[in-house]
Amino acid sequence: MAAPLVSCVLTTYNSARFVAEALTSVAAQEHPRLEVLVCDDGSTDETAAIVAAHPLAATFSSAPNAGPPVVRNRGWRAARGAYVAFLDADDRWLPGKLRRQVAELEARPGLAWSVTRLRTFWMPELAEEEARLRGQRRAGEVAGYVASTLMVRREVGARFGMFDEGSFTLDIPKWIRAAEEAGLEGSLLDAVLVERRMHAANLTRTHTRACRSGVLDLVAEALRRKRAAGPGA
Amino acid sequence: MDAERRFRCNDADVEARMLDGELMMVNLATGVYFSVDGVGAAAWQRLVAGHRPADIAAGFADRWGVARERALAELAPFVAALLERGLLLEAEREAEEAPELAASAYGPPVLHAFTDMEELLAADPPMPGVIADELTGA
Numbered sequence: 001m002a003a004p005l006v007s008c009v010l011t012t013y014n015s016a017r018f019v020a021e022a023l024t025s026v027a028a029q030e031h032p033r034l035e036v037l038v039c040d041d042g043s044t045d046e047t048a049a050i051v052a053a054h055p056l057a058a059t060f061s062s063a064p065n066a067g068p069p070v071v072r073n074r075g076w077r078a079a080r081g082a083y084v085a086f087l088d089a090d091d092r093w094l095p096g097k098l099r100r101q102v103a104e105l106e107a108r109p110g111l112a113w114s115v116t117r118l119r120t121f122w123m124p125e126l127a128e129e130e131a132r133l134r135g136q137r138r139a140g141e142v143a144g145y146v147a148s149t150l151m152v153r154r155e156v157g158a159r160f161g162m163f164d165e166g167s168f169t170l171d172i173p174k175w176i177r178a179a180e181e182a183g184l185e186g187s188l189l190d191a192v193l194v195e196r197r198m199h200a201a202n203l204t205r206t207h208t209r210a211c212r213s214g215v216l217d218l219v220a221e222a223l224r225r226k227r228a229a230g231p232g233a
Numbered sequence: 234m235d236a237e238r239r240f241r242c243n244d245a246d247v248e249a250r251m252l253d254g255e256l257m258m259v260n261l262a263t264g265v266y267f268s269v270d271g272v273g274a275a276a277w278q279r280l281v282a283g284h285r286p287a288d289i290a291a292g293f294a295d296r297w298g299v300a301r302e303r304a305l306a307e308l309a310p311f312v313a314a315l316l317e318r319g320l321l322l323e324a325e326r327e328a329e330e331a332p333e334l335a336a337s338a339y340g341p342p343v344l345h346a347f348t349d350m351e352e353l354l355a356a357d358p359p360m361p362g363v364i365a366d367e368l369t370g371a
Contacts, residue, residue: 118356142356216250222266223347
């Protein structure tokens with residue numbers, strides 16, 4: 001294969017239940033210059049075996065459990081493509097995701113990053129939650145400032161910095177906010193190109209308190225900026 | 234506004250934190266965030282502790298020498314805004330102890346709302362009402 005244009009960094013942690021679907025959604029991109037790096041966060045289940053058995057030829061690496069931003073950064077550093085696209089193992093890309101984001105970043109050299117819209121789907125064990133949240137704004141198609149929608153220029157990592165490894169949760173919104181603050185322009189592509197899965201082991205579910213506290217950290221930073229900018233900001 | 238009603242925080246959707254006398258809040262269901270300072274922060278602390286608006290206004294009158302009627306009239310739109318924004322819910326409950334009134338001077342309580350992070354916060358925070366780790370003690 002010619003040198004990759006796009007590196008997919010697929011992060012896994014005890015993802016045996018879903019990783020094959022994620023890999024299949026990557027394969028469905030049919031991108032001719034794609035490398036797939038499966039970066040595992042110390043799984044103790046069958047994740048490695050499932051990745052190895054999948055027809056998509058992915059490079060698998062594992063390290064002791066350290067949390068999502070550490071694993072994503074490991075993949076970012078290992079990537080060879082000009083563009084790095086992240087995917088959490090429980091989510092799925094929709095067809096055309098890579099092609100459309102690459103086209104946008106190629107057409108707009110000033111863009112450092114791109115995200116897309118996403119929609120959420122629930123596993124059967126959460127049918128009650130799905131019914132309760134149906135119709136709410138966040139249960140529909142929303143802007144996806146999350147890892148699975150994000151494509152970055154690889155060189156931005158060295159020039160600006162990668163994800164905050166101290167942010168166990170919300171590392172992507174925090175990175176984007178910091179990038180914007182530093183003048184790095186990005187784009188929300190107005191198309192639903194990712195499906196986010198709700199299941200019993202979502203990080204936002206197993207670490208709800210940390211996630212909610214992380215949101216307030218973002219709020220505190222936003223209010224600090226408004227105060228610094230003065231009245232009317 | 235019925236000054237005799239009691240309330241509680243809409244904990245399922247709302248995260249709140251006091252920092253240097255400022256109250257900051259976010260409604261996870263809407264992505265809208267808020268700031269309240271001074272008297273408004275004190276009012277919030279009392280409302281979510283189950284104090285009735287009439288009692289809160291009386292406390293403000295004692296603390297700052299403002300007329301009780303004025304304090305209540307200025308508290309009413311604040312409470313209405315908290316309810317409208319989904320931050321506060323009516324509740325049948327007893328009042329709990331609330332912190333001392335810390336603001337140095339009286340001013341009408343104001344809820345400042347900001348919508349510039351609605352999209353940024355649309356996907357990543359926990360879904361509203363999902364507080365699963367509390368169930369497991371994590």
